[in-house]
Amino acid sequence: MSTARNGVVVGVDLGGTKIQSIAMKARERVGEARSLTPRTSSDDVVAAVVESIRSTGVPAAEIGAVGIGSPGEIDPRTGAVTQARNLAGFEGTVELAALVSKAFEGVKVRVDNDVRSALWGEYRLGAGRPYKNVLGVFVGTGVGGGLIVNGRLYEGRGAAGEIGHVVVKPGGRRCSCGRLGCLEAYAGRGQMELRARKLVKKGRKTVLFELMKKRRRDRVTSGVIAEALEMKDRLAEDLIKDAVAALGVGIASAQNLFDAEAVIIGGGLGDRLGAPFAERVKAAMMPHLFSAQNAPALLNTELGDLAGATGAALVAGA
Amino acid sequence: MSTARNGVVVGVDLGGTKIQSIAMKARERVGEARSLTPRTSSDDVVAAVVESIRSTGVPAAEIGAVGIGSPGEIDPRTGAVTQARNLAGFEGTVELAALVSKAFEGVKVRVDNDVRSALWGEYRLGAGRPYKNVLGVFVGTGVGGGLIVNGRLYEGRGAAGEIGHVVVKPGGRRCSCGRLGCLEAYAGRGQMELRARKLVKKGRKTVLFELMKKRRRDRVTSGVIAEALEMKDRLAEDLIKDAVAALGVGIASAQNLFDAEAVIIGGGLGDRLGAPFAERVKAAMMPHLFSAQNAPALLNTELGDLAGATGAALVAGA
Numbered sequence: 001m002s003t004a005r006n007g008v009v010v011g012v013d014l015g016g017t018k019i020q021s022i023a024m025k026a027r028e029r030v031g032e033a034r035s036l037t038p039r040t041s042s043d044d045v046v047a048a049v050v051e052s053i054r055s056t057g058v059p060a061a062e063i064g065a066v067g068i069g070s071p072g073e074i075d076p077r078t079g080a081v082t083q084a085r086n087l088a089g090f091e092g093t094v095e096l097a098a099l100v101s102k103a104f105e106g107v108k109v110r111v112d113n114d115v116r117s118a119l120w121g122e123y124r125l126g127a128g129r130p131y132k133n134v135l136g137v138f139v140g141t142g143v144g145g146g147l148i149v150n151g152r153l154y155e156g157r158g159a160a161g162e163i164g165h166v167v168v169k170p171g172g173r174r175c176s177c178g179r180l181g182c183l184e185a186y187a188g189r190g191q192m193e194l195r196a197r198k199l200v201k202k203g204r205k206t207v208l209f210e211l212m213k214k215r216r217r218d219r220v221t222s223g224v225i226a227e228a229l230e231m232k233d234r235l236a237e238d239l240i241k242d243a244v245a246a247l248g249v250g251i252a253s254a255q256n257l258f259d260a261e262a263v264i265i266g267g268g269l270g271d272r273l274g275a276p277f278a279e280r281v282k283a284a285m286m287p288h289l290f291s292a293q294n295a296p297a298l299l300n301t302e303l304g305d306l307a308g309a310t311g312a313a314l315v316a317g318a
Numbered sequence: 319m320s321t322a323r324n325g326v327v328v329g330v331d332l333g334g335t336k337i338q339s340i341a342m343k344a345r346e347r348v349g350e351a352r353s354l355t356p357r358t359s360s361d362d363v364v365a366a367v368v369e370s371i372r373s374t375g376v377p378a379a380e381i382g383a384v385g386i387g388s389p390g391e392i393d394p395r396t397g398a399v400t401q402a403r404n405l406a407g408f409e410g411t412v413e414l415a416a417l418v419s420k421a422f423e424g425v426k427v428r429v430d431n432d433v434r435s436a437l438w439g440e441y442r443l444g445a446g447r448p449y450k451n452v453l454g455v456f457v458g459t460g461v462g463g464g465l466i467v468n469g470r471l472y473e474g475r476g477a478a479g480e481i482g483h484v485v486v487k488p489g490g491r492r493c494s495c496g497r498l499g500c501l502e503a504y505a506g507r508g509q510m511e512l513r514a515r516k517l518v519k520k521g522r523k524t525v526l527f528e529l530m531k532k533r534r535r536d537r538v539t540s541g542v543i544a545e546a547l548e549m550k551d552r553l554a555e556d557l558i559k560d561a562v563a564a565l566g567v568g569i570a571s572a573q574n575l576f577d578a579e580a581v582i583i584g585g586g587l588g589d590r591l592g593a594p595f596a597e598r599v600k601a602a603m604m605p606h607l608f609s610a611q612n613a614p615a616l617l618n619t620e621l622g623d624l625a626g627a628t629g630a631a632l633v634a635g636a
Contacts, residue, residue, distance in 0.1 A: 133474055133475075145575070147575070147576075149467055149472065154467065155577070156451055156576060156577025156578065157451075157577050157579065157612065158577070159577045159608070159609045159612065160575065160576060160577035161575060161577075162574040162575065162577075162608045162609075163574070163575055165574045165606075165608040166571040166574055166575060167486070167567050167570060167571045167606050168485070168488065169487075169488060170486065170487060170563075170567050170606075177608060179605065179606060179608075181606075245488075249485050249488050252485060253484040253485050253571055254575055256480040256481070256483045256484055257463070257465070257478065257479060257480065257481060257484060257572055257575065257576070258474060258478060258575070259473070259474025259475050259476070259477045259478035259479075259480075260474065261475060287497065288483075288485050288488075288497060288499075290477070290480045290483040290495060290497075291477045291480075294475065294477065
């Protein structure tokens with residue numbers, strides 16, 4: 001991809017919790033900004049994206065292009081976003097690219113899937129650099145994924161890489177997608193929280209919800225889970241044990257098909273729990289691996305939560 | 319791939335049960351031969367391959383190249399075959415390409431994986447023609463698979479496409495690979511036969527083994543299973559029900575990752591049971607499909623058991 005005309009490209013990672021922007025010039029980071037995602041309306045979310053781009057400190061006239069990684073369904077032609085359930089007011093269609101472009105006097109805005117943006121960032125400038133075929137697994141509120149095939153993002157008909165919905169236990173736990181036994185039903189932070197609430201109702205003890213309140217959060221965040229694990233909270237340990245086992249099965253199934261050189265484990269939970277988590281997932285994967293003598297490298301991200309914004313900038317021409 | 323120098327290319331599908339050869343000139347079939355695979359020694363197997371090529375009726379001087387689809391591990395450089403457990407005397411390494419080449423005065427011989435050859439044949443000249451991204455699932459003694467990505471065979475590091483070892487039930491039935499709960503443990507003919515023998519020992523009734531003897535076979539072949547199903551044999555029906563459910567889970571998991579336009583179901587059992595089988599597998603896949611509104615086409619093969627020989631010929635330059 002060529003460098004944008006005016007030199008600076010801003011990449012934006014639009015998440016359900018926060019908005020992360022990075023300004024890049026000739027592959028160097030020249031500015032960044034981070035803010036909380038408004039929970040009010042789509043107008044407020046779009047305004048916050050515009051503000052985040054401004055907050056990178058790059059004068060509007062120097063911005064050559066903007067890339068945005070977004071949840072939901074993306075129309076690649078128009079940059080419209082549909083059914084991004086994590087974002088307030090995005091139940092229908094929001095003309096994200098057009099609205100942001102208007103705020104910057106018609107600058108080119110490219111919107112792409114958030115998970116693919118993050119994988120592309122890690123592939124080009126992070127942990128995936130040495131490889132040709134890579135499987136990305138992003139363990140956050142849900143479990144997203146993506147495939148790099150021969151150095152390019154593989155999109156299938158537009159919906160490839162959904163490792164979160166690989167079946168790890170037919171008839172098992174209910175997933176956020178409504179189906180039973182998907183990987184995400186065990187390893188997604190959202191479904192973990194639901195399960196914790198269910199178990200607490202049944203009388204199990206846990207520090208998870210106290211920690212959540214103490215941190216003034218309304219969700220059991222990755223940070224909350226990490227702190228509970230440090231406190232040896234049994235319920236949190238059980239949740240992670242199930243998540244690791246499910247990731248082992250799901251990644252092994254994917255690897256038996258895909259035979260990647262490397263698997264990158266990212267996302268909020270993956271980044272927070274780091275190398276010990278990736279090692280546990282690798283150990284859980286091994287018994288199900290067909291080419292066990294030729295296991296893929298299991299890597300943490302290098303860019304962490306900047307992967308999405310970095311990838312969005314690269315896709316837009318950085 | 320260019321047409322071989324002397325015009326005629328012979329493709330050979332070397333299977334555990336039979337050897338199928340096809341002679342092709344400018345993509346037209348100009349001869350074929352079929353024989354049983356010797357169960358004695360690797361020398362006899364190689365001699366039978368040579369004889370099969372001669373039996374296509376093409377004069378040796380007109381053969382420009384030979385392609386062989388073989389089980390086992392293939393050295394792509396030398397065409398040597400290692401650990402093809404279905405073939406007598408192939409436990410170690412057999413210099414298949416060199417030995418066949420010698421019998422035809424140094425003709426170029428290319429050896430490739432049998433499943434990939436069959437998928438390539440179906441992709442180029444069979445059911446896969448209209449598509450770019452295709453998943454092949456070959457249900458025979460085992461369950462083999464392959465991926466076509468953007469019109470090319472995707473090989474990963476050489477071991478891609480092993481859908482038979484996608485996990486469909488963690489901790490489930492023992493697979494021929496030694497692991498638990500692989501798709502092949504439920505849908506491979508070999509494991510079905512083992513399960514039938516186990517259930518008969520426990521007192522279940524079935525016509526499977528009578529039919530096998532009546533047909534003078536030493537294995538429960540696809541034909542035996544098909545006849546038992548026609549007779550409404552309950553045990554055979556149960557085996558197929560389990561196989562269909564497992565294929566539904568395994569193919570859905572693969573599709574959620576790969577988002578193919580089409581899935582081709584072939585192999586001895588897939589070909590024998592035909593369209594009703596493919597329809598049952600599709601129905602079993604649907605509840606696990608993430609993009610259920612955009613399901614892939616589930617197709618039978620068009621070339622049937624000629625897919626392997628056809629693909630081998632194409633790979634060798636037909």
